[in-house]
Amino acid sequence: KQEVTQIPAALSVPEGENLVLNCSFTDSAIYNLQWFRQDPGKGLTSLLLIQSSQREQTSGRLNASLDKSSGRSTLYIAASQPGDSATYLCAPLGAGGFKTIFGAGTRLFVKA
Amino acid sequence: GAVVSQHPSRVICKSGTSVKIECRSLDFQATTMFWYRQFPKKSLMLMATSNEGSKATYEQGVEKDKFLINHASLTLSTLTVTSAHPEDSSFYICSASSPGLAVDTQYFGPGTRLTVL
Numbered sequence: 279k280q281e282v283t284q285i286p287a288a289l290s291v292p293e294g295e296n297l298v299l300n301c302s303f304t305d306s307a308i309y310n311l312q313w314f315r316q317d318p319g320k321g322l323t324s325l326l327l328i329q330s331s332q333r334e335q336t337s338g339r340l341n342a343s344l345d346k347s348s349g350r351s352t353l354y355i356a357a358s359q360p361g362d363s364a365t366y367l368c369a370p371l372g373a374g375g376f377k378t379i380f381g382a383g384t385r386l387f388v389k390a
Numbered sequence: 391g392a393v394v395s396q397h398p399s400r401v402i403c404k405s406g407t408s409v410k411i412e413c414r415s416l417d418f419q420a421t422t423m424f425w426y427r428q429f430p431k432k433s434l435m436l437m438a439t440s441n442e443g444s445k446a447t448y449e450q451g452v453e454k455d456k457f458l459i460n461h462a463s464l465t466l467s468t469l470t471v472t473s474a475h476p477e478d479s480s481f482y483i484c485s486a487s488s489p490g491l492a493v494d495t496q497y498f499g500p501g502t503r504l505t506v507l
Contacts, residue, residue: 367433
């Protein structure tokens with residue numbers, strides 16, 4: 279059974295800092311891994327999707343890496359802004375059973 | 391492309407009533423749809439997987455008779471919360487996938503917030 283762990287659970291940083299959010303998963307048999315953003319009381323916004331054959335994906339100030347064999351992914355946010363404040367969820371899509379399992383998330387607060 | 395909608399976005403109901411939530415794929419045919427539940431300040435928990443025209447597969451611990459899932463067409467799945475109680479209050483999110491679109495990608499709806507009084 280896939281288990282997804284995200285560290286840290288919460289993070290508070292001053293504006294402008296570069297930061298790294300970590301995700302680990304127990305079953306490396308995945309199709310892909312997505313990083314989502316969720317604002318309070320809202321749905322999910324897909325940020326980046328990394329296919330199992332890829333090592334990283336970039337979108338603007340965001341960069342996500344994937345090391346499938348070790349069951350790890352990181353989301354790097356450059357030059358953080360107050361608008362980045364949200365919960366970030368890591369979600370690998372399992373190859374067995376085709377299920378997306380979510381981590382508990384990292385709650386990010388960027389102070390102005 | 392690949393838009394998934396949910397209706398309603400918010401619903402408040404009285405304890406003991408049933409509530410139906412719809413999940414629609416607007417511009418593609420979804421062979422598989424998934425239903426998730428999110429408790430306050432918690433992550434999303436997969437409730438069930440439904441394939442068009444067949445019975446849903448429920449995750450361990452999810453009551454089948456409580457959460458009725460119907461996937462009658464390639465663009466619509468419904469989740470009915472029967473005899474709702476306050477503990478069923480939650481954020482429900484669906485996702486949809488289609489091999490014809492992207493074999494290994496799920497597209498998520500915006501979610502439905504259910505409050506049971």
